[in-house]
Each structure stands twice: as C-alpha cells, then as structure tokens.
Amino acid sequence: MRRRRMHMSREAQDALLKALQQLREELKTPTEFPAHVLEAAEAAKAAPKLPDKDATDLPLFTIDPPTSKDLDQAMHLERRPGGGYRVYYAIADVAAFVKPGSPLDAEAHDRIETLYFPDLKVPLYPPSISEGPASLLPDQVVPALLWQHDLDAHGGVTGSTVSRAKVRSRAKLDYQGVQQAIDAGTAEEPLALLREIGRLREAVEAARDGISVNLPDQEVTLEDGTFRLSYVAALPVEGWNEQISLMTGMAAAGIMLDGGTGILRTQQEQTDQEVVRRVHGIAKLLGIDWQPGVSYARLVNSLDPTDQKHMAFLSEATVMLLRAEYTTFRDHHLPEHTTHAAIAAPYTSCTAPLRRLVDRYTGELCVAACAGQAPPAWVLDALSCLPCDMARGKGRVADRRAVDLAEAAVLKNRVNEIFNGVIINTDAEDDKPKEGTVHLAEPAVRGRIASGSELVLGANVQAELTRADPLFSGKNKILFKAV
Structure with a gap:
C-alpha cells in the first residue's frame, strides 16, 4: 500500500511553519548535514566507481513528481521476439559513492531514510550526491544496478538478473504527463507498454491474493483565513509504476533466498481471532459488505480509497491486521516466515537506495548472487543489525504526525x-x-x-x-x- 502523503499550498505552509518546525524538533529531525559529512560527499562526487559494463545505449526514462531530483529508478520496456516482454530497471548505485565506515555511511545509519514533510524533505544523503551524480537524472552517465526481467505474454516473470552498469536516462517524466500521453495514445511504445505490463502485473497480483491500494494524498489549502482539506486520488500510472518496483522486490527476495543470505521485508497477517472479529466489525458498521469466505486481500482490492468510509477502514484495518518487519538470514538458514502478507510473496526493499538505507545492502546481495560471488564482507557485517536500524526509521511517524497537524489546522476554529x-x-x-x-x-x-x-x-x-x-x-x- 503506497504511503499517503500530506501536501500543503504555499500559503498553508507559511501559516503552519511554526507547527511544522516544532514537529521536526519533536522527532529530533536533523535538517542539516555536519560539515565533515558534506566534505565527504564532495570527495565522493569527484571519484565515483563506474562499472565496466556499458548500457548507455538503453533509452531509459524516469517517472517521478515534477520537482523530484533524487531519482532512484529508470526503466525501459520492450516486447520480446516471439512474445512476452523485457523490462530493464536501473536502480541508483549508491555504493559507488558511499564507502563502508565512511562519514556518509555513518550518517546514513543515523538517518535511516528520507523524511517527507509538507514544506520540505530531510534527505538520507547530502543533495550534492543524491540530487547530483548518484541520481538517474537525464543526460548524465551514472553507475547503476541494472535489472533485467523477462516476462511471458501474461505478465509472469520467467527470469530476473541484476548487474552493475553505466547508464544514461533520456527523459525525466512526471505522472500526470505520462498518464495524459498514454490516455491520448501519443506515448511511444516503451512508455505505452507501462500500461500493458502494469495491468498484466495487477492481474498476476490479484491471482495470488496480493493487496495493492493507493490511498489518496491529502492536500491542505488556506482560503480566506480558513484551512480546507481535500483528497487527491492516485493516477492509474502510479499503480503501474509501482508494479515494476514490486516485481523487482519480489525478484530480489527470490535471488537472496536461492543464494542463502539476505534480508526480507516480511509481514504476517494477524491470527488473533479477537482482532479479526474487531476488523470484521469495523467493516460492517462502516457499511462495507464483507461476505463469508472472501479474503481480506480480495475485499481490500474491491474498495474505493476515495470513499471516506472505505479509507477509514483501510487506514485502521491495515494497522490492526498486518505487521511488517525486516528479517535477515545467512548461510542457507532460512527464517520460518519468508513472505509478505499484503504482497502474498517473498519480498524485499531494493528500489529506493537514495531514500532508504536497507536498499543499498539488498542491492549488493543480489549483484553478488547473480555474479556467483560471495556477498561483500561489509554487507555481512551489517546484516544482523539492519532490522533494528530500519525499526528506528521515522518515515511513517512523520507522515502520520504531518496528517494530524494538518487535520488539527482544518478543525482549529471549530x-x-x-x-x-x-x-x-x-x-x-x-x-x-x-x-x-x-x-x-x-x-x-x-x-x-x-x-x-x-x-x-x-x-x-x-x-x-x-x-x-x-x-x-x-x-x-x-x-x-x-x-
């Protein structure tokens, strides 16, 4: 389920600046990087590790919000001769800039993830790297972890691999522009295939009882001295784009399980019958028809997140029923539980290394496994601590507290x-x-x-x-x- 974000107009941001600053202070958010970390970033910019493999001929493109500069992913989609599809998915190679044990590495282990507030973001890495030579911005040659997924005609994955390569994105696209081009039929085939492949992957997801819900973002505006709250529904292209990321996360989990060493994002469905009964009660009293025999996944996929009652149910039921954590394993000693309940398959985080600490490690494990090599020592040394590190992340807390702040502003005169x-x-x-x-x-x-x-x-x-x-x-x- 995509994290719901809070957006504010410039007028609303200005009026709530003190409250937003207070929120960051309460969360002990470091809004500036120490001088020695900035110095290390400048040094890393000057000498990135560029791989030998050259994939700059691939016409990759990115899809992100218009103002984003820390671009983790770029893709190229094509049809395969004889049927099916091939997806190239380039992921920013943060390890080319961040050395284990360096000031950049230590700072990232303190920050854990990029935090998003309505008026600004607090990045995981200094912008001189994350919005510069490590980002998949167009028309610059950068190091990347290049995934190749082969799919059959029904969207099923028949093979996945990843290796280091030099890449060059051709275009920085945004969701609204891509949606308009696809709907109008003016998108070139690599872009138009995103809808075709995305829909096939959504069908594959539904068949395995996976859950994919894009909750609408909230937007606060200030008009005539009154704060107003509205909802911005996610575009279909956001879901199709998410399917490419999910596919990669599942492929990465499979590669690590086969290799015997890795870190998974696991999620177990609540089995406490009292909790399950309460969730069914919430559905009934919100007017949601949950028929006997219908799975939670199938129910959730039938709901409309723009409906206020459906959104209330999704917000509460997800927290009550699904509990996620990171799980590590080594030397083929696999954990008892390896699946992610909402995705209904083994899964890991690996597609946002500029914004999430753990993705740098999962990427390294997958590259090593695909090359038939042992994982790097620095990855193995950190493996057992990563679940605790990620548990310290404040992203979801920041999201929730920003929503609380905005809703309080909307109601403060009432x-x-x-x-x-x-x-x-x-x-x-x-x-x-x-x-x-x-x-x-x-x-x-x-x-x-x-x-x-x-x-x-x-x-x-x-x-x-x-x-x-x-x-x-x-x-x-x-x-x-x-x-």
Whole structure:
C-alpha cells in the first residue's frame, strides 16, 4: 500500500511553519548535514566507481513528481521476439559513492531514510550526491544496478538478473504527463507498454491474493483565513509504476533466498481471532459488505480509497491486521516466515537506495548472487543489525504526525462544535474502554475520543471537539468527547 502523503499550498505552509518546525524538533529531525559529512560527499562526487559494463545505449526514462531530483529508478520496456516482454530497471548505485565506515555511511545509519514533510524533505544523503551524480537524472552517465526481467505474454516473470552498469536516462517524466500521453495514445511504445505490463502485473497480483491500494494524498489549502482539506486520488500510472518496483522486490527476495543470505521485508497477517472479529466489525458498521469466505486481500482490492468510509477502514484495518518487519538470514538458514502478507510473496526493499538505507545492502546481495560471488564482507557485517536500524526509521511517524497537524489546522476554529462520527477503534485491550478513535463523516478526519461510558466499536456517536491545536506538543492534537 503506497504511503499517503500530506501536501500543503504555499500559503498553508507559511501559516503552519511554526507547527511544522516544532514537529521536526519533536522527532529530533536533523535538517542539516555536519560539515565533515558534506566534505565527504564532495570527495565522493569527484571519484565515483563506474562499472565496466556499458548500457548507455538503453533509452531509459524516469517517472517521478515534477520537482523530484533524487531519482532512484529508470526503466525501459520492450516486447520480446516471439512474445512476452523485457523490462530493464536501473536502480541508483549508491555504493559507488558511499564507502563502508565512511562519514556518509555513518550518517546514513543515523538517518535511516528520507523524511517527507509538507514544506520540505530531510534527505538520507547530502543533495550534492543524491540530487547530483548518484541520481538517474537525464543526460548524465551514472553507475547503476541494472535489472533485467523477462516476462511471458501474461505478465509472469520467467527470469530476473541484476548487474552493475553505466547508464544514461533520456527523459525525466512526471505522472500526470505520462498518464495524459498514454490516455491520448501519443506515448511511444516503451512508455505505452507501462500500461500493458502494469495491468498484466495487477492481474498476476490479484491471482495470488496480493493487496495493492493507493490511498489518496491529502492536500491542505488556506482560503480566506480558513484551512480546507481535500483528497487527491492516485493516477492509474502510479499503480503501474509501482508494479515494476514490486516485481523487482519480489525478484530480489527470490535471488537472496536461492543464494542463502539476505534480508526480507516480511509481514504476517494477524491470527488473533479477537482482532479479526474487531476488523470484521469495523467493516460492517462502516457499511462495507464483507461476505463469508472472501479474503481480506480480495475485499481490500474491491474498495474505493476515495470513499471516506472505505479509507477509514483501510487506514485502521491495515494497522490492526498486518505487521511488517525486516528479517535477515545467512548461510542457507532460512527464517520460518519468508513472505509478505499484503504482497502474498517473498519480498524485499531494493528500489529506493537514495531514500532508504536497507536498499543499498539488498542491492549488493543480489549483484553478488547473480555474479556467483560471495556477498561483500561489509554487507555481512551489517546484516544482523539492519532490522533494528530500519525499526528506528521515522518515515511513517512523520507522515502520520504531518496528517494530524494538518487535520488539527482544518478543525482549529471549530472547537466546541459537535460532529457525527463512528468509533473505529477502542483501547479496551489496554483496559481503557472509555477511550478510542473516532472517524468523522465530514470532514473526513479522525481523532482521539473519550467518553463517560464504555465505547462500542463501530457505534455512531456525536463527538464534541475539545481540542484542535497544530502546535500541541505530542500525538493528540485533536481530541473529542462523546456527548
């Protein structure tokens, strides 16, 4: 499920600047790089390791938001003689710039991942590298990990391999422009094939009971002194693009499992029957028809994330039912659990090394395995610590807290008003049955709620807003009481 992002107009950013700065302080976000790290970045820029293999003849292209400069992935799609498809997928080779044990490496292990806030991003690596010679920007020769996926006519993968190569992207495209070109029929075949292959991969995903939901992004604007919240639905091309990344992550997991050493992104579905019962109860009371025998994956894939009630269910059910973690293994001692429940297959993170620490390591493991070589010592030395390192990442917390901040801004002039809502979670399991989470019908926000009596999951309630403060320190910027 794609992470939902919070966007703000320039006017809204300016009005909430103090609250955004406070949020970064609460999360202990390092907004600047130390001088010695910047110096190391400048030195790394001057002498990148360029591989011998030359793939600069491939007409690769990237698809990202228009303002993005840290481009992790580029692709080229083509038909194979006799049927089927070939996908070339170039991933930024961060290890060509970041030496193990260097200041850049140490800083990355502190930061873990790029953090996104509505007004700025806090990068994993200095922009002089991540938005320069390591990025797959057009018309520059850069080192990359070049994946080759062969697919049959139905979108099934028949073979995958990866090796280091020099590449050169030809075009920096954005989602809206690509969607318009594909819909209008003006896209050249390598780009037009993204829809064809993406849809086939979506069908393959559905057949294995995988889950792929693109929640809409939220957007906050400031008009006439009032904050307004709206939703921006994901474009189909974002889902097709995601399928290429998912395919690569599954291929990488398979390569590491075959090689006997690696790190997987595993996710187990909750089996606690009380939790499952509660999730079914949420669905019923939000008006979602979950028929007996229908799997969670099939239900989720049938929902419309632009529907407020469906979105409320997706937000809560995913957290309650699916728990993800990183799992490492060595010397063919495979872990008991190797699959990712939502993807319904073994999977790993490997396609965003400029923005996520672990991807540099998974890329190295796959390159070594495909070359028939032992993994580098620096990768093996770090392997056992990577799950704990990644658990320290603050990306999802930053996303959630930014949403809370924005929703508090939207409601801040409506304290003491009474809203209609549905109880979508309670703290009964923590011996706090009078506290929980309420989802409002309008505007579509959620917040903490307290009651004088025990809250009932799925109950319709009238909720009086008692606090909506973007500057409130801590989690609960929005509070209600049941009336």
